[in-house]
Amino acid sequence: MNKAISKAIEFRYRIEKDVLAAMKKPHIQYWIFLFISVILFVTGMSLWYYQIKTGMGVSGKTHPVGWYMYITNFVFWVGIAHSGTLISAVLFLFRAGFRSSFNRSAEAMTVFAIMTAGLFPIIHLGRPWLFYWLLPYPNERLLWVNFKSPLIWDVFAVGTYFTVSLIFFYVGMIPDLAIARRYATGWKRRLYSFLSLGWQGTPDQWRHYNRLYMFLASFATPLVVSVHSVVSWDFAMSIIPGWHTTIFAPYFVAGAIFSGTAMVITLVVPMRKFFSLEKYITLDHFDSIAKILLLTSLIVSYSYIVEFSMAFYGGNIFEMEVFRYRAFGDFWIFFAIMIICNSIIPLFLFIRKLRRNIKFLFISSLFVNVGMWMERFVIIVTSLSRDFDPYAWGLPSFSTVAIGITLGSFGMFFMLFLIFVKVLPILSITELKEVHE
Amino acid sequence: MNRRNFMKFLGFITGSTFLSSCGIDKGLRKIISYAIPPEKEIIPGEPLFFNTTCTECPALCGIQVKAYEKIFDTERGIYPVKLEGIPDHPINYGTLCIRGQASITRLYNPHRIKDPLIKERDGVFRSISWDQAFQTIISEIEKHKAEKRYNFFISSRTTGSLSLLIDEFCHEFNIKRLPEFEIYNYSAIRKANSFLFGKYSIPHYNIKDADFLLTMGADIFETFISPVSHAVQFSIARKNNNLKWFHVEPHLSLTGICSDKRFTINPGTEIYLLIYILTSIQKRKISSNIPASVGQLIPSLPLDILKEKTGLKEEEILLIRDAYLNSKRPLIITGGVSTRSGSGFEVAVLSGLINWASGSIGSLVDFSREENYLRVGTIEEFVNFLKTIDENNTGLLFLLKTDPVSIFPQHLGVKEKLIRARFKVSLSDSFNETTKICDLILPLSHSLESWGDANPRRGLVNLIQPATKTIFNTKSHGDIIIEIMKRKGKVVSEDFKSFVMSNYQKRYGKDSLNMFIEKGFHEENPSPVRVSFNEENAQLFLRKLKYPEAMKTPLLILSPSLRFFDGRSFDLELLKEIPDPLSTISYGSWISLSEETAKKLNISERDELEITKDQWSIRVPAKIQKGIGKDIFIVQIGGPINYSGMTDPRSGEILSYIEGINIRKTGKNVSIPILSGSMSQEGRGIIPYPIHRTENNKKHKESLYPEHKHENYRWAMTIDLDLCIGCSACVAACYIENNVPIVGINEHLKGREMSWIRVEPFYDEKDGIRFLLMLCQQCDYAPCEPVCPVYATYHNPEGINAQVYNRCVGTRYCSNNCPYKVRRFNWYPHEWEFPRDRMLNPEVSVRQAGVMEKCTFCIQRIRRAHDIAKDEGRSIRDGEVMPACAQTCPTRAITFGNILDKNSSVYKLSKSDRSYRIFEQLGTEPSIYYLGKRRGDE
Numbered sequence A: 001m002n003k004a005i006s007k008a009i010e011f012r013y014r015i016e017k018d019v020l021a022a023m024k025k026p027h028i029q030y031w032i033f034l035f036i037s038v039i040l041f042v043t044g045m046s047l048w049y050y051q052i053k054t055g056m057g058v059s060g061k062t063h064p065v066g067w068y069m070y071i072t073n074f075v076f077w078v079g080i081a082h083s084g085t086l087i088s089a090v091l092f093l094f095r096a097g098f099r100s101s102f103n104r105s106a107e108a109m110t111v112f113a114i115m116t117a118g119l120f121p122i123i124h125l126g127r128p129w130l131f132y133w134l135l136p137y138p139n140e141r142l143l144w145v146n147f148k149s150p151l152i153w154d155v156f157a158v159g160t161y162f163t164v165s166l167i168f169f170y171v172g173m174i175p176d177l178a179i180a181r182r183y184a185t186g187w188k189r190r191l192y193s194f195l196s197l198g199w200q201g202t203p204d205q206w207r208h209y210n211r212l213y214m215f216l217a218s219f220a221t222p223l224v225v226s227v228h229s230v231v232s233w234d235f236a237m238s239i240i241p242g243w244h245t246t247i248f249a250p251y252f253v254a255g256a257i258f259s260g261t262a263m264v265i266t267l268v269v270p271m272r273k274f275f276s277l278e279k280y281i282t283l284d285h286f287d288s289i290a291k292i293l294l295l296t297s298l299i300v301s302y303s304y305i306v307e308f309s310m311a312f313y314g315g316n317i318f319e320m321e322v323f324r325y326r327a328f329g330d331f332w333i334f335f336a337i338m339i340i341c342n343s344i345i346p347l348f349l350f351i352r353k354l355r356r357n358i359k360f361l362f363i364s365s366l367f368v369n370v371g372m373w374m375e376r377f378v379i380i381v382t383s384l385s386r387d388f389d390p391y392a393w394g395l396p397s398f399s400t401v402a403i404g405i406t407l408g409s410f411g412m413f414f415m416l417f418l419i420f421v422k423v424l425p426i427l428s429i430t431e432l433k434e435v436h437e
Numbered sequence B: 001m002n003r004r005n006f007m008k009f010l011g012f013i014t015g016s017t018f019l020s021s022c023g024i025d026k027g028l029r030k031i032i033s034y035a036i037p038p039e040k041e042i043i044p045g046e047p048l049f050f051n052t053t054c055t056e057c058p059a060l061c062g063i064q065v066k067a068y069e070k071i072f073d074t075e076r077g078i079y080p081v082k083l084e085g086i087p088d089h090p091i092n093y094g095t096l097c098i099r100g101q102a103s104i105t106r107l108y109n110p111h112r113i114k115d116p117l118i119k120e121r122d123g124v125f126r127s128i129s130w131d132q133a134f135q136t137i138i139s140e141i142e143k144h145k146a147e148k149r150y151n152f153f154i155s156s157r158t159t160g161s162l163s164l165l166i167d168e169f170c171h172e173f174n175i176k177r178l179p180e181f182e183i184y185n186y187s188a189i190r191k192a193n194s195f196l197f198g199k200y201s202i203p204h205y206n207i208k209d210a211d212f213l214l215t216m217g218a219d220i221f222e223t224f225i226s227p228v229s230h231a232v233q234f235s236i237a238r239k240n241n242n243l244k245w246f247h248v249e250p251h252l253s254l255t256g257i258c259s260d261k262r263f264t265i266n267p268g269t270e271i272y273l274l275i276y277i278l279t280s281i282q283k284r285k286i287s288s289n290i291p292a293s294v295g296q297l298i299p300s301l302p303l304d305i306l307k308e309k310t311g312l313k314e315e316e317i318l319l320i321r322d323a324y325l326n327s328k329r330p331l332i333i334t335g336g337v338s339t340r341s342g343s344g345f346e347v348a349v350l351s352g353l354i355n356w357a358s359g360s361i362g363s364l365v366d367f368s369r370e371e372n373y374l375r376v377g378t379i380e381e382f383v384n385f386l387k388t389i390d391e392n393n394t395g396l397l398f399l400l401k402t403d404p405v406s407i408f409p410q411h412l413g414v415k416e417k418l419i420r421a422r423f424k425v426s427l428s429d430s431f432n433e434t435t436k437i438c439d440l441i442l443p444l445s446h447s448l449e450s451w452g453d454a455n456p457r458r459g460l461v462n463l464i465q466p467a468t469k470t471i472f473n474t475k476s477h478g479d480i481i482i483e484i485m486k487r488k489g490k491v492v493s494e495d496f497k498s499f500v501m502s503n504y505q506k507r508y509g510k511d512s513l514n515m516f517i518e519k520g521f522h523e524e525n526p527s528p529v530r531v532s533f534n535e536e537n538a539q540l541f542l543r544k545l546k547y548p549e550a551m552k553t554p555l556l557i558l559s560p561s562l563r564f565f566d567g568r569s570f571d572l573e574l575l576k577e578i579p580d581p582l583s584t585i586s587y588g589s590w591i592s593l594s595e596e597t598a599k600k601l602n603i604s605e606r607d608e609l610e611i612t613k614d615q616w617s618i619r620v621p622a623k624i625q626k627g628i629g630k631d632i633f634i635v636q637i638g639g640p641i642n643y644s645g646m647t648d649p650r651s652g653e654i655l656s657y658i659e660g661i662n663i664r665k666t667g668k669n670v671s672i673p674i675l676s677g678s679m680s681q682e683g684r685g686i687i688p689y690p691i692h693r694t695e696n697n698k699k700h701k702e703s704l705y706p707e708h709k710h711e712n713y714r715w716a717m718t719i720d721l722d723l724c725i726g727c728s729a730c731v732a733a734c735y736i737e738n739n740v741p742i743v744g745i746n747e748h749l750k751g752r753e754m755s756w757i758r759v760e761p762f763y764d765e766k767d768g769i770r771f772l773l774m775l776c777q778q779c780d781y782a783p784c785e786p787v788c789p790v791y792a793t794y795h796n797p798e799g800i801n802a803q804v805y806n807r808c809v810g811t812r813y814c815s816n817n818c819p820y821k822v823r824r825f826n827w828y829p830h831e832w833e834f835p836r837d838r839m840l841n842p843e844v845s846v847r848q849a850g851v852m853e854k855c856t857f858c859i860q861r862i863r864r865a866h867d868i869a870k871d872e873g874r875s876i877r878d879g880e881v882m883p884a885c886a887q888t889c890p891t892r893a894i895t896f897g898n899i900l901d902k903n904s905s906v907y908k909l910s911k912s913d914r915s916y917r918i919f920e921q922l923g924t925e926p927s928i929y930y931l932g933k934r935r936g937d938e
Helices: A003-021 A028-054 A069-093 A099-123 A128-134 A150-183 A186-195 A203-236 A248-274 A283-314 A317-328 A332-350 A358-385 A400-423 A429-436 B003-020 B098-102 B130-146 B160-173 B187-197 B227-241 B254-258 B270-283 B303-310 B314-326 B344-357 B379-388 B414-419 B433-437 B477-487 B496-508 B513-519 B535-544 B573-577 B595-601 B729-737 B745-749 B859-871 B884-888 B905-910
Strands: B048-053 B062-072 B075-085 B117-119 B125-127 B150-155 B175-177 B202-205 B212-216 B244-249 B261-264 B330-334 B365-371 B394-400 B423-428 B440-443 B452-457 B460-464 B521-523 B555-559 B591-593 B607-613 B616-624 B632-636 B662-669 B715-720 B758-764 B768-774 B793-795 B801-803 B894-898 B928-931
Touching: A003 A150, A003 A429, A028 A400, A069 A099, A069 A150, A069 A203, A069 A248, A069 A283, A069 A358, A069 A400, A099 A128, A099 A150, A099 A248, A099 A283, A099 A400, A099 A429, A128 A150, A150 A186, A150 A203, A150 A429, A203 A248, A203 A358, A248 A283, A248 A358, A283 A317, A283 A332, A283 A358, A317 A332, A317 A358, A332 A358, B048 B452, B048 B513, B075 B098, B075 B729, B075 B884, B098 B573, B098 B729, B117 B130, B130 B394, B130 B423, B130 B440, B130 B477, B150 B160, B160 B175, B160 B452, B160 B477, B160 B496, B187 B202, B187 B344, B187 B535, B212 B270, B212 B314, B244 B254, B244 B314, B254 B768, B261 B314, B270 B303, B270 B314, B270 B330, B270 B344, B303 B314, B314 B330, B330 B344, B344 B535, B365 B452, B379 B414, B414 B433, B423 B433, B452 B496, B460 B496, B460 B513, B477 B496, B496 B513, B513 B521, B573 B729, B595 B616, B715 B905, B729 B758, B729 B884, B884 B894, B894 B905, B905 B928
Parallel strands: B048 B460, B150 B175, B150 B394, B212 B244, B212 B330, B244 B261, B394 B423, B423 B440, B555 B632, B591 B616, B715 B928
Antiparallel strands: B048 B062, B062 B075, B117 B125, B117 B440, B202 B365, B452 B460, B460 B521, B591 B632, B607 B616, B607 B662, B715 B894, B758 B768, B793 B801
16 A cells, blocks of 8 residues: 555544544543532522522612623623634634634524523523514414514524534534544444434535535624624614613624634643643634734724724714713723733734733633623623713612522533534644645 | 324314313402493592591691502402602692601501400400400599599690590590690790790790791701701792891701801800890890880800800801891791700790790791690600509590600609500501500501591691591591490490581681581681780899809700601601711611711721610710711611700700710621712712802714704703702602512612602702702613613603613613613512502502613603693693692792693793703713802801
C-alpha cells in the first residue's frame, strides 16, 4: 500500500480518536461540575415553583421597575446565543479556517443559550400558566395576539432562531454522528445510528450535504442581525427615556456577538485543556477569535459614547436625567463594572502577546460575561427607575428568588453543555480532517 | 382483550365513577335560588340606597349608602358597599372626605368587638350574652346604689335623641353625666364668643359668602369643626366671589398649602398680627363697628416690633393688612394650633373683635346656625373630674365611644385614676387602651347598623338609619340604654328607633316623617340670633391684655391629622394605606423638620429621634420637609403620637405645643414608606405654574396608525388644580368603589401601593407646594396599548383605555411604558377575609395575582348610565356619570363628561385658557385636562 495514503488514513483515525476520546468515561472533576450545575438548576426551578405559588412579588420587582433580573437574563442569554451562529454560519460563508475549532461548541452553546433564554419570558409572566396566549393559535373565542407588540415579535424571533440553530447544529453533526456510530457499542450505537440518518459518506450524500449546509448558513446569517435587533426593539419601541433610541438594534447586535464570543472562549478554554485538544485548537485560532472580541468591544464602547452624547446634546430633560442617573445614581457600581469589563479590559487585546495568552483571554472573557450582564441590567433598571413622573421614581428591591433563578439559569446552561461534551462529538471531525490535510 | 377482562374493566369503571360521585361534601355549596323571593323593593343585582349620617367625626355629614343584596353560602343579606354624600345635604352637598369614605371599612373591620365581654378575676375577657351583660349592669347599679357611691357617664360628643336618652338614663339611675369629652372642643372659641357676644358656642362660618378669608392656625380642611363643609364653601366662594385667601400658621398644614398665600409666623405670636389688623381697621374709622370706648384701648404696635416678634416680613404684614382692608366681606377664622396655645383665648377674642369690627358677625359668622357643642366640655374639666375619682366613692363608670387613656400620656396616670372606679363599662366598637381597663365591654354597632339621629348644628337634624343587619353580635348605643332601662322597669320606648321617631314627631309633626326617612335630614330656617357686643368685657380684655413671651425652642407642634382626626380613625387600615398628602408617608408616625434644623442637629432622614420633655417622650423617625420654620418639629396626631395632656387653664383647651424639647438620636434607622420618588417636579412642567405657563406643546404628532373613531361618546375629565386641596377623599373613594386591595406597610416600603389615583405633592418655586392628582390619563395614543402582546389593554370605542383582567398574562410591559406610571400590578394574591368580603363592590371584578389593573374611569358607572339611558331611549346626559373620585370631591375640582358633546361642561373647561395636559410633548393625547393654578398675586 502507498505509504502516504496509509499515513493519511492513520492521521484521520487519530483525529477521530482524539475527538471521540472526550466521550469516554468521565473524570471525577466532570462529575463535580455536573453535580454543581444540576444543583443550581434544580434550586432555580424550585424557586420558580415558589414564585408561582406565592406571587410575582418575591422577584424583587416594584412599581416603576416592572422588568428586572429575568428580562436581563433573557437578553443576556439571547446575546450569548449569537456568536454561535456568527461563528458557524457567517465565518463559514467567509471561509474562515479557524472556525472549525469552535463551531461545534459554539453551535451547541447557541442551542442551549436559547433554551435558557426562552424560559425567562415565561418566568417573568405574572400568570406563567397562560404563556401560550402569546402564540397565535386558532381558538373558538377568536382571541388573537397583538402583532404591534414587540413581545410578539420576540416570540417569533426567538422561535425562529431556535429552530434554525437547532437544525444547523444537527445537520452539521450528521457525518460526525456516523463516525461516532462506528466507535460506539450497545444502545449508544443504536442511538447514533438513528441520529446519523443512515449517513454512509457517499459522494452523492456529500454533495447534497454541502449544498444544504451552505443554504442553512446563508439562511442563518441574517438571523444574527435580526434576532437581537428584535430583542432590542422590546426596549427601543417603548417610550421610556434610555430605551427609546434608534441606536439600539446595532448596539445590541454588537453586544450580543461580543458576549457570545466571550462565552465561547469561556467554554472552549477548559474544554481544550481537559480533552487535550491543543493540537486542533491552536493559539492562532484564539488569536483570531480574540480579534472578534476586541472589535465588538470597540463597537459596544462606541455605542455607550453615542448614547450619552445623544442625551447630552439632545437636551431632553428626561433623557439627560436617565443618563446622569445611570452613571452617577444608585446603580453607579453596576455601571462602573460594566465600563471596566466591556470597554477597558478588552482594550488589552490590542497587544498580540495577550491575545495569545490563554489565561488572560479566559479571565477577560469572564469579565466580559459579567460586564455584558451588567450592561443589560443597567439599561433595564436605571431607565425604569427614573422615567417621566418624578413621584413614581423608585428602586427595585433585593430578591434572593431572582438571584437564585438567575444562578439556576447558569446551572441549566452548564448542565446542558456538560452533557453535550460527553454525548456528542465536540469538534467537527470531518471539517478538521479537511482543514488538516 | 377477552370477554372476561372486558367485563372486569367495565365493572371497575362503572363502580369507581359511581363511588366517586357520592359522599363528597368538600367544596359543596347550597345554592339559594330566588324560589324564596327577596325582600320587597329588592331587585337582584340592583343597588339599594339609604340616606343616613356619617359618624366618623363630629361634623356629621349626610351620606347616601349604596348597598347590594349579596349571597354568601346559605346567608343572604344586604350589605353596604359605598358611601357618598347626600346630594343636597346642607353640610357636605353630596361630597365626602377621606375619613367619611373610609368609615365603611370600620363596619367591616375584622378586629371589631364581636360579643359583650366581661373581665374575669384573672384579668382575661370572656364573652357573655347580652342578657348576662344587662344583668351585670343592673346588679352593679343596685350594689353601688346601696353602698351610696357616685356613678358617672362619660361620652364623646352626642347629639339629638341619643343625648336626650342619656339624660333620661342618667336621671333614672342617679348617674352623674359629665361634660362630653372631645379633644377638639373649640373651648377657646366658645369662651371668647361668650365673653364678647354672650354666646358660649361655635358659630357657623359662611365662607361661601366671603371675598377675603384670613385663617390663622385653623385647619379648616383637616379637622376644624366641619372640614367638608369648609371645602365645599371654599369652592363656591372661589367660583362666585373670586375668594382670596391667606393663611397664617406656625407649622405646615394641608390648609396652609391650599391657601393663596401661606405665612409662617413665630409660634404663639398671632396676637401681634391680630392687634395690628384690628388697629388698621380701627384707623379707618368709618367702617368699624367697635365703639370708640373700646377702640381707644386698642394698643398700637410699631411695625418694627411686629416684624421682630412674628418673624414676618414687612411686605407680608402689609399684604395681609391691605387685603383685609380692601375687601368688602372679609372673614377671619382662628383655631387649630393657634387657639391651642397659652394665648389661645386672646387669639380667639381678638379675631372675634376683628370680625365684629368689620361687620362680619351675623352674616359671615352666623350664630343662628351655631354648631351643636352644647354638652361638650373642656379638657380642663375632664382633668378635674379625674382628680375626684376615688375608690370608695366612685361606683359605676360608663365610657361611651371615648378613649381617654390613649389620648393622655402615660405619666399623667389617667389609666390609674380611671381604674379606681369600682366598675367600668365601656361602649365601644373596637379595642383600645380604655377598653383594656374596663370590667365590661359592650360592643357597639356601626352607625350603618343602627337607628338614630344627629343634630350637627342649629336648625338641622340628620337621620341615622341602618343599611344592613348587624354583622356581629352588637347593639346600638340607643338600644343598649333603652334595654338597661327596660330591665329596671322603666320603659322609655320600645326601641331606639321608635324613640328617635317620636322625638322627631314631637318636634316637627307627623307629616314630614316619611320625607325625613327618605331624605335623611330635615333642615329648618332657624330663628335669627342677634348677638350684642359686650363693651365692658372688651374693655376689660384690652386693658389686661398681656403679650405672650416667645416660645422656647426647639419647639414641638402637635398637629391634627387629616387622616386620623384626633387619633380616633387610626384603626382604619385604609387610612393608613393612603399616604399623608404633605409627606407622602403612608404607614407609621414621623416627625417633620426643616433641612436647616436637620443640618444643625446632624439628623438625616429616617433617623429615629427620641423627643422628651420632662416625663413625656416619643420615638419617631425623622422626615426632612420644606416649608417648616427653624427649630420647629411637627408630629401628626394618631396612633402612638398623642397630646402631652397639658392644658391652658383659661380656655380649657389642650396645648398643641411642647416647648424646649430634648432631641436625641437613638442611633436606629427606621424605614418609613415615603411613596414619592421625588418631592420636586425636577423642572418637568407637570404643574405649569408660573414658569412653564408659556410652554406650548399642543402640536399633534403624526402617527402611522389610523385615528381612533369615537362615535357618540368620548369620556374625558378635567381637574382644576386651583380647586384641588389634596384632601385625598378621591383616593379613598376609588379604593372602596373599585375593590382596590390594601397591601400593608411591607409592600409600601417596596413602592408597591395599589392606588389607582394618587395625590402628588410638589415642593417647588420658593416653598410653594402644589398638589397634582395623578390617575390613568386614558390617552388617545396610549403607550400601554400597542405593547400588550395579548390585547389585554385596548382602546374602547368611547375613548377609554380599557383593561381586560381575564386576558392579562402579566408581562408588565404596559406599566413600564406608561409615562404617568398609573398602572398597578398585583404582586401577590389578596385576601378578602370575612367580613371584608361583604364590602366588595359586585360591579367590579376582584383581580387575581399576576394581572395589571388601573383606573377605568369607573366604567361600571358608565355602563349603568348607558343601561338607564337606553331604557329611557335617550343619550347620557352631561353630569349623569360621575366616577367615584369626581363624585366625592368636596371642592368639585374634578369634572367628568363626554368631550364630543360641545355643550358639556368638560368640553368647555378643556377649552379654558388654563387648560393643559401633562407631558403633551410625548404625543399621548391624554383625555385628562388639567386647569392650571390662578393663585398667588394674580
